[in-house]
Amino acid sequence: MTPQNLVVARSAAFSTNSAFRALLTEASDATGEALETLLSEISTMNVLLYPGPNGDPLALAVYHRLDSYAVEIEYLAVAAALRRRGVGLALVNKVQELEMAMIVARTDDDAIEFYRVVGFQCSASATDPRWPENQRYLCVLPFLPLVQEPLEDDASVQWVQPVPQPMQIELVPPQESWARDFAKVKSLIKQTLGARALAVQHLGSTSVPGLPAKPIIDIVLTVDDPAAEGEYVKDLVAAGFALRLREPGWYSHRLLVSVGQGVLPAVNLHVLGPGSPETSRMRSFRDWLRMHDTDRDEYARVKYLAAANINEHGGGLVMDYNAVKEPFIQALYARIFAS
Incomplete structure (x- = not known):
């Protein structure tokens, strides 16, 4: 299934929504005070949502701009009932369509296979202090127009x-x-x-x-x-x-x-x-x-x-x-x- 009615909002607008909070916990492992801190940290970031029949989000991608050619998806989560139905890929593709940029994601062994399968170039990365026991990866989804048409070498080296x-x-x-x-x-x-x-x-x-x-x-x-x-x-x-x-x-x-x-x-x-x-x-x-x-x-x-x-x-x-x-x-x- 590929969701068609994706909604872009600011994370702060959903900070009290229980479904949103549950998805964010799924993506980050944060609960209690740590979850409140996380909600504050991402309050100005964009969030792409797949709303259910009652308007509660069933999937989300929280993302922000890194620079003129890249955005980073900080958190990506899909409700258990919708997994392996193309929802995560649809979120990633929609973020790239909206931002027209390279997509960066940092992940671990639990999700690395998803990113590889959908076309990200993944490399082993440094340990994240939040999950010191986990192997981390830096993953990048190329945006073809930017890769096909590189910047000219800077004349003022x-x-x-x-x-x-x-x-x-x-x-x-x-x-x-x-x-x-x-x-x-x-x-x-x-x-x-x-x-x-x-x-x-x-x-x-x-x-x-x-x-x-x-x-x-x-x-x-x-x-x-x-x-x-x-x-x-x-x-x-x-x-x-x-x-x-x-x-x-x-x-x-x-x-x-x-x-x-x-x-x-x-x-x-x-x-x-x-x-x-x-x-x-x-x-x-x-x-x-x-x-x-x-x-x-x-x-x-x-x-x-x-x-x-x-x-x-x-x-x-x-x-x-x-x-x-x-x-x-x-x-x-x-x-x-x-x-």
């Missing part, structure tokens, strides 16, 4: 480290050590940032078995707000990274790199916010190449040709190398999104 100079592009055959290198750095980042590291993902060419790559591990670190550098940069610097650049107009992207030979593998650490379309694009590209050997091998051929083209002219910047690959990448993205 703010270089913190020296501006890169042209150099030879080095590609090496795929290495089994790359997965181990990622695991080592992921563990370090999680130890360093704790709950501030919402997700740590291995993306880029070194994350695809069988694909040659520059010998640098590309990692995407998700934090609540990449622009709030005081929340994470100092600690990462102490752990062996250096802030390389800022792109405030391109998803608030920050780039850190590993420093100190022999201590850490070579790493590009991209910092983005939850629900960033760029993270979703990178993950979609990685997952496709992992599952389609023919496209992976063709991409390998394109990479070698691009590197040779740059090197034959005395070297260049990584952006020059990427520009040569761009026609293949865009054509492959078109097929990924069409599927």
Whole structure:
């Protein structure tokens, strides 16, 4: 069943409704004083309701804006009698239709299968102090128009480290050590940032078995707000990274790199916010190449040709190398999104 008469309201308007409170307890485990505190915390958030015959809600999604391209569903609950009938999916789809945004949800093992089945990209996340014994996940439902039409790279890149100079592009055959290198750095980042590291993902060419790559591990670190550098940069610097650049107009992207030979593998650490379309694009590209050997091998051929083209002219910047690959990448993205 797909509900057709969904209602958008403010959470505060239903704070005394017993059915609403029961659904919120189902979604949060909060009762008594904790429930009253929760109701106060979400009072200004939007709520999408599926009302029953008497007007009492039978399902709800409480959500709010994160930024210009993402909203977060804080709580999602469906009455027991309506479960496995498409109501939860209808709520998620309606929120996305209304907001025209990426949808972010944080969940645990009890609900992770629902989010995976309906198309969310899910990653292991930091423990939530409210449920310290549960594995948590950060899940993102892509909004195709935002993923298909990414922001142009910010022209006003703010270089913190020296501006890169042209150099030879080095590609090496795929290495089994790359997965181990990622695991080592992921563990370090999680130890360093704790709950501030919402997700740590291995993306880029070194994350695809069988694909040659520059010998640098590309990692995407998700934090609540990449622009709030005081929340994470100092600690990462102490752990062996250096802030390389800022792109405030391109998803608030920050780039850190590993420093100190022999201590850490070579790493590009991209910092983005939850629900960033760029993270979703990178993950979609990685997952496709992992599952389609023919496209992976063709991409390998394109990479070698691009590197040779740059090197034959005395070297260049990584952006020059990427520009040569761009026609293949865009054509492959078109097929990924069409599927």
